[in-house]
Amino acid sequence: MGGLSGLLSQIFQGIRQVKAYGMEGHEEKRAGKAIDKVRSLNVKAVRVSNMTTPVNEVLIGLILMGVIIYGGTQAAAGTMTPGQLGAFLAAFIMAYEPMKKLSRLTSGLQMGLGAASRVFEMMDIVPAIASVDGAQVLSTRTPEITFENVEFQYEEADIKALKNINFTAKSGSVTALVGPSGGGKSTIINLIPRFYDALAGSIRIDGVDIRHYTLASLRGHIALVSQDITIFDESVAENIAYSRPGASFEEIEAAAKALLPMISSVRCRRGMTRFWAKTA
DSSP states (O other), rough: OHHHHHHHHHHHHHHHHHHHHHHHHHHHHHHHHHHHHHHHHHHHHHHHHHEEEEEEEEHHHHHHHHHHHHHHHHHTTTTSSSHHHHHHHHHHHHHHHHHHHHHHHHHHHHHHHHHHHHHHHHOOOSSSSOOOTTTBOOOOSOOOOOEEEEEOOOOOSSSSEEEEEEEEEESSOOOOOOTTTTSSSSHHHHHHHTTTTEEEEEEEEEEGGGGGBOOHHHHOOOOOOOOOOOOOOOOOOHHHTTTTTOOHHHHHHHHHHHHHHHHSSOOOHHHHHHHHHHHH
């Protein structure tokens, strides 16, 4: 089920690419194979689960017959009274139903253990990026960001995304990174809130390496406007105040008004501009 869910998520998230390249048939086959596999496993699980019931019934019947024969011989020999035999049989019969329910628990338990193992595997992952011991709280309101000989390479990449990057983004000014696609602009931005850590060099805010600040205070001073637009399934006001859950309505309204000049400067379709202006 986990594999099927992952496959369907990939297909739906990349639906534009699937349609653009005419790969609907290919994806239907891939999804069909995964669905058939889940179906066959479910049928197998039901078959095995249902087989346990008649097998248990036969075994219990044989055991009960053996108890009656043995108890009857003991009662006839005088080593056991008929009342004791009847009490034992009554207790045995009362315990039969709970024992039968335990036999049905196996299939559900196996499914739960399989899912739990993946959940605990993720929960046991130790974050590679964390606040160091003794990290200080970033409290500046006029930060100056300096990149000094910064290098970075993604894990599966053959070449470095960044090499010997040096620049200073001065406080109170606008710093623009201009370059071709894949030039490392987004990587530079992702290094500032420490989504990744630089492999070499240092990134400093007011002369202090960002790794010496707590993650919470560092990211609390950053307003990120990503190129990947994300709108949460909440109200417009809650989306605007996403980073400040306790923001008042007046603060949300002020933030929305501050967005309008930015929105009007973005070149986009006229209908989209009207939509954003209206929601803001």
